[in-house]
Amino acid sequence: MKAQRPIGVLFVCLGNICRSPIAEGAFLQAAAAAGVAARFRVDSAGVSDFHEGDPPDSRAVAAAAARGFDISRQVCRPVRPADFTAFDYILAMDQANLAALARLRPATATAWTALVLEAAEGRHEEVQDPYTGTAQDFEVVVDKLQRASRELVWRLLAGHGSAARRG
Numbered sequence: 001m002k003a004q005r006p007i008g009v010l011f012v013c014l015g016n017i018c019r020s021p022i023a024e025g026a027f028l029q030a031a032a033a034a035g036v037a038a039r040f041r042v043d044s045a046g047v048s049d050f051h052e053g054d055p056p057d058s059r060a061v062a063a064a065a066a067r068g069f070d071i072s073r074q075v076c077r078p079v080r081p082a083d084f085t086a087f088d089y090i091l092a093m094d095q096a097n098l099a100a101l102a103r104l105r106p107a108t109a110t111a112w113t114a115l116v117l118e119a120a121e122g123r124h125e126e127v128q129d130p131y132t133g134t135a136q137d138f139e140v141v142v143d144k145l146q147r148a149s150r151e152l153v154w155r156l157l158a159g160h161g162s163a164a165r166r167g
């Protein structure tokens with residue numbers, strides 16, 4: 001069988017210190033549990049550069065660790081124009097992120113952009129920003145993204161390369 005190019009998945013939020021680092025870690029955890037981690041190339045980024053170079057928020061690191069995955073070594077970075085061709089899927093946490101991605105999207109873009117929960121579970125629902133919230137709000141984010149990731153792994157494997165999922 002011909003070696004397959006990994007499927008590129010970029011998770012995006014506002015700051016890239018809370019939700020999208022959790023999304024990246026939860027997706028890698030789900031892909032590893034399913035034995036398909038090598039099929040993916042995964043990263044996360046922010047539509048802002050507020051926290052460029054920073055590690056994830058300590059509350060996000062703690063909530064992830066409590067659910068069995070480590071995000072402490074991630075480094076925050078902003079979305080770049082090249083991401084729109086380097087990744088197959090760019091998955092946003094909320095509508096504001098999606099609107100910002102539409103503004104950043106270059107004419108040459110090939111990536112498919114969507115809300116992460118819509119791509120995973122077909123539900124038009126946001127992953128809400130926990131930044132000004134409580135530890136419990138971070139647990140809710142981890143819950144939602146772990147559940148979504150188990151579904152998303154198979155959806156992306158099944159849908160990758162389909163013209164209907166592009167644009």
Ligand code: 4NP
Pocket residue numbers: 013014015016017018019020050129130131
């Ligand atoms: P995130 O949360 O988008 O889930 O990383 C936020 C992090 C930082 C800020 C806002 C949201 N901020 O305004 O600095």
